[in-house]
Amino acid sequence: xxxxxxxxxxxxxxxxxxxxxxxxxxxxxxxxxxxxxxxxxxxxxxxxxxxxxxxxxxxxxxxxxxxxxxxxxxxxxxxxxxxxxxxxxxxxxxxxxxxxxxxxxxxxxxxxxxxxxxxxxxxxxxxxxxxxxxxxxxxxxxxxxxxxxxxxxxxxxxxxxxxxxxxxxxxxxxxxxxxxxxxxxxxxxxxxxxxx
Numbered sequence: 001x002x003x004x005x006x007x008x009x010x011x012x013x014x015x016x017x018x019x020x021x022x023x024x025x026x027x028x029x030x031x032x033x034x035x036x037x038x039x040x041x042x043x044x045x046x047x048x049x050x051x052x053x054x055x056x057x058x059x060x061x062x063x064x065x066x067x068x069x070x071x072x073x074x075x076x077x078x079x080x081x082x083x084x085x086x087x088x089x090x091x092x093x094x095x096x097x098x099x100x101x102x103x104x105x106x107x108x109x110x111x112x113x114x115x116x117x118x119x120x121x122x123x124x125x126x127x128x129x130x131x132x133x134x135x136x137x138x139x140x141x142x143x144x145x146x147x148x149x150x151x152x153x154x155x156x157x158x159x160x161x162x163x164x165x166x167x168x169x170x171x172x173x174x175x176x177x178x179x180x181x182x183x184x185x186x187x188x189x190x191x192x193x194x195x196x
Contacts, residue, residue, distance in 0.1 A: 027092045027097070027101060029105045029108055029109075030090045030091075030092050030095075030097035030101065030104050030105060030108055031090075031092055032108075033086070033090050033104075033105075033108030033109075033112045034086075034087055034090035034091060034092075034095075034097075036112045037083045037086040037087040037090060037111075037112060038083075038087050040083040040086075040112070044081070044082070044083055045081045045083075046081060046082060047077070047078075047080075047081055047082060048077045048082040048085070049186060050186070050187060050188030050189070051183075051185075051186045051187060051188075052077075052082065052111070053074075053077050054129065054181055054183070054189075055110060055183070056073055056077065056107065057070075057073075057129075057146050058129045058146065058148050058183075059103060059106050059107060059110065060073060060103065061146050061147070061148050062106075062148055063100065063102060063103040063106065065100055065103055069096060069099070069100060069103075072096065073089075073096075076088065076089070082111070086107070086108075086111055086112065089104055089107065090104055090107075090108060126150045127148055127149065127150055128148070128149060128150065128151070128155075128180055128181075128183075129146065129147070129148055129180065129181040129183060130146070130147040130148075130149065130152070130155045130159075130178040130179065130180050130181070131144065131145065131146055131147075131178070131179050131181060131189060131191055132144070132145045132147065132159060132176050132177065132178050132179070133145075133191050133192060134176045134177055135159065135163060135168065135171065135174065135176040136163060136168040136169040136170075136173075136174040136176075137168065138166075138167070138168065142192040142193075142194070143192075144191035144192050145159060145162070147159050147162075147178070152178060152180075155178055156171055156178065159171065159176075159178070160172065
């Protein structure tokens, strides 16, 4: 005898099936991207450019990755050639693709062209990247934040909310400056030098 499900139970069951299908598709994208990265790294041994590092940071911010993953991304890009780092990240068994598959699918699309996505899902062409190195700090040391927003006012709102969430004073109480990163041209911006 078949068990009847309520509408809510059926909806939840359907959602879990769709979620599992999405997860398997992201794993397949990561697997194909890793294969391409392994081919590329045989010929291309360069490190990531500052522009590429900024793109990874912007994608990570968009996907709200955890601080430990930020540290791993930065360390890998500073230490290894770009395609070595990508091949490590895109390992669906032990790499970052196993932990943050949506983020890694975006990275794969950006660097390896595995699918047609050029910007994070839902991120329209008007999104811009801002940095801030003078907002309130818990201790008298350097700070650095990255904000993705459509305009300066929205960037300030988002940064203020993030500062408050961290227990820091917003820009309305402790003024700060935002600098936009030009994503149309290669470039580098040192956010902190260790001087304070």
